[in-house]
Amino acid sequence: MTSTPSAVLDAPPPDADRDSANRPEVPRPIPAALVPWRDPHPWWGWLCTLLVAVLAGFTRFWALGFPSGKIFDEVYYATEAQELLRYGYEDDRGYMFIVHPPLGKWLIGLTSHIWGNDSLGWRVAPAIAGVVAVVLIIRIVQRMLRSTLFGVIAGLLLTMEGLSLVLSRTAILDIFLQTFVLAGFGALVIDRDRMRARLGRLYAAGADLSGGCPSLGPRPWRLLAGVMLGAACAIKWSALSFFVAFVLLSLVWDRAALRAAGVRRPTLGMLWRSAVPGLGSLIATPIGVYLLTYLGWFTGENGWGRHWADTHGPSTHLHLLGIRVPFSWAWVPDPIRSLGAYTLDAYRFHEGLTSGHTYQSSPWSWLVIGRPVDFYYDGGSKACGASSCSREILLIGTPLLWWAFLPMLLWLAWHWVTTRDWRAGAVWVAFLAGWAVWFQDLKRTMFLFYMAPLVPFLIIGLSLALGVMLGPAVRQTGDESRLAAALRRRRWGVIGVSVYLGLVVADFAWMWPIFTGGLLTYDQWHAHMWLPSWV
Secondary structure, eight states: OOOOOHHHHHSOOTTHHHHHHHSOOOOOOOOGGGOOOOOSSHHHHHHHHHHHHHHHHHHHHTTTTOSSSOOTTHHHHHHHHHHHHHHSSOOOTTOOOOOSOSHHHHHHHHHHHHHOSSHHHHHHHHHHHHHHHHHHHHHHHHHHHTOHHHHHHHHHHHHTOHHHHHHHTSSSSHHHHHHHHHHHHHHHHHHHHHHHHHHHHHHHTTOOOTTOOOOOOOOHHHHHHHHHHHHHHTTOTTHHHHHHHHHHHHHHHHHHHHHHTTOSSHHHHHIIIIITTHIIIIIIHHHHHHHHTTHHHHHOSSSTTTTGGGSSOSEEEEEETTEEEEEEOTTSOHHHHHHHHHHHHHHHHHHTOOOOOTTOOOHHHHTTTOSOEEEEEEOOOOTTSSSSEEEEEEEOOOHHHHTTHHHHHHHHHHHHHHHOOHHHHHHHHHHHHHTGGGGGOTTSOOOGGGGTTTHHHHHHHHHHHHHHHHOOOOOOOSOHHHHHHHHHHHHHHHHHHHHHHHHHHHHHHHHHHHHHTOOEEHHHHHHHOOSGGGO
16 A cells, blocks of 8 residues: 655645635625724604704704894994995904904804894704704714714704803804814814724735835815814814814724724824824815915905004014014915904903993802802893792703713723723813813913803713613523613613703793793792802
8 A cells, every 4th residue: 555645735736726716705894993883773863853853953043033132242232233234354443352253253144144134043053052062063973973863962952052042142262262273173073083983994804014004095074174174263262272182083993993903003194194194174175274264364455453554564583482583474475464464453352351341250250150140130020920030041051950960971981991981082182182181370360151052061961871871772691680780770770871861851842931031920930040050
C-alpha cells in the first residue's frame, strides 16, 4: 500500500481558491455606536408632529392681537422693524444707536408688511417661530431618544411652557433666538447620525480605518447648522456662547465616532477630517450669514456709524503680554471695519448696562422663576363683575415644569458620570452655554427671558429623565419572576410619567389667563401669584 504525504492530504481541492474568491463576503458587524437609527413608522411620527404643531399653533395664535398697543419692549422692536422696511436700517432720530443685530426685526417687519402694521402683524412672526420651535424639538428628541412617544412629550412640554408661550405672542427678539439656536443644534444632531452611518458603512465593508479615516464627503447638515447659528447671532449676540459650545460639541462627537470606528489616532483624524473642513461650514458660513443681515445698513448712507472707517485709520495697537504691538486692519474693507467698531460700542453698552429695573433678576433665581417680568397689566376694568378686575401678561415659566429642571440637571450629571450618555452631556453643554455664561458679570441688568434659548434643552433633558422613569419595554422571557418584575417596573413608570404630565397640563391650564391677559377678578389674579416676588 502506497502512503500519501500529509501535505497532499492537507492541500485544498483545486477549485477551493476559486470558490472562496466567488463567495460573497459577510459584512462585519457594525459597532453599536455607529448603527444608524431609522424611524420604523415615519408617517406616524410626522402625523403626531402635525397634531402637536396644531395645538401649539392654537396656543400661539389665539387672540394674538390682544392687547392692541405695544407692550414691554415692542416699543423698540416693532418700531425698528418699520424703520428697516422704510430705509433698510434703523433710523429713529430719538435713539439712533441700536444695540441688537437686525434679523429679528426684519422678521417682525416682514409679517407686519403682510398682515398690517398693528399688534397682530408684529406678533405673527414670533408666533410662527414659536410653532417652528415645537416642531423642531419633537423631531430632535425623537431622533436623540429614538422614540416617537418622547418626541411628542417634549413637543407638548414646550407647547405648555409659559415663558416660550408669552415670548411667542410678543414682538420681541428672544423667541427667534430660541428657534434658531434649536435649529442649529438639531442640524448638528442629524449631521452626527449621518457621519456615523457613513463610518458604519465603511466599517461593514471591511475598510481598515485604524491608520486613518478617508474623506467623509460633503456634510450638508453641518452647513445648515452654520447657517442657523449665524442667523441666531444675527438675532442677539448671546447666541455666540451656544455657537462656540455647539461647534466644539460637534468636534467631540466626530472624535468619538472615529474612535468607535477603530481609528488609532481619533484626535488627529478629527482635526484633519472634521475641524479643517469645518472652517467653511461652521466658521465662514455663520460669519457670512451674519454680515448678510446687515445688507441694508451696508447699502444705506445714514445708518449709525456707517462711515466710521472714513475718519478712523486702519492702524492700531494690540497689547500682548504687556507689550504694545502695532497692528493694521487695512486688509479689512471699510464698511466691515465700521460695523466692527459699531459692534464693539454696542458690546460695551451691554457690559455697562447696570441701571436698575423693577423686573430685573439674577441667574441664581431663574431656575426657580424667582422674578418673572410683567409685560402688561390692566387693573381698571370692571367687566369681570367684581369690584376690581385684573388683566396681566406675565412672562413666567409654567411652575411645575420649571421646578423639575433643577433636580433633572442634578440627575443628568450623575447619569452622564455613570453611563457617559452623549445626550446628557449635550444638555449640560447647552446649560453651561445658556446659563453659566451670565455669571461673568453679575452687575449687569438681566431678565428671566434670557433663559429663552436654553428652555428647549432643559426640556430635552427632562424628556430623557422621563424616559428613564418609564423604563424599558417589557419583552417576553422564559423567566416568569423576571417578567413579573419587569411588568411591575413598567407599570410604576407609566404611573409616574402620567402623573407628572397630568400635573403640568393642569398647571398650564391654571396659568393660561396669566400667560394671555385673561380677565380675572382681583382675588382670582392674586391666587395665581404663588410667590410674593411674582407680584
